Amino acid sequence: MINRRQALKAAVAAIPLSHARPQEQLKRTALMSQDLPAMDGANLMVTVQELEYVPGGTSEAHRHNGCTFVYVLAGEILTQIDDGPVKTYKPGEMFYEPPLHLHAVSKNASSTEPAKFLVFRVIEKGKPATVPAK
Numbered sequence: 001m002i003n004r005r006q007a008l009k010a011a012v013a014a015i016p017l018s019h020a021r022p023q024e025q026l027k028r029t030a031l032m033s034q035d036l037p038a039m040d041g042a043n044l045m046v047t048v049q050e051l052e053y054v055p056g057g058t059s060e061a062h063r064h065n066g067c068t069f070v071y072v073l074a075g076e077i078l079t080q081i082d083d084g085p086v087k088t089y090k091p092g093e094m095f096y097e098p099p100l101h102l103h104a105v106s107k108n109a110s111s112t113e114p115a116k117f118l119v120f121r122v123i124e125k126g127k128p129a130t131v132p133a134k
Contacts, residue, residue: 024054026051026059031050032046032047034047043125047129048118048120051116054108056108057115059103059107063103064100064130065130066099067096067099070119073116073117075110075115077115082104100131
């Protein structure tokens, strides 16, 4: 006679891989969110996140509201802003993304090692940090 655990294991094994949840490409850890004093009538805030691309991880093309500064902690990331060149950034290197410019390429340069980086963003309160590429 099959017990519940065996039945559940058999049911999970029977789920087609096409219905399995895809591996998360980018892990996000919020480190800080701080309101800034109003400047020239703008209500701004700073956010800091640690992001990690899994090996081979990538993001769809997108744009960011606000000013974005990226500092690479480990691994290497490939990035392209607008139609500029694709650049590789290594630990200790930084780059800047101007508000609403196209982040056309954003991915881990390695298919075997993760890539970690810090993202510092100054953004207007109430606006989403990331918007579709459109």
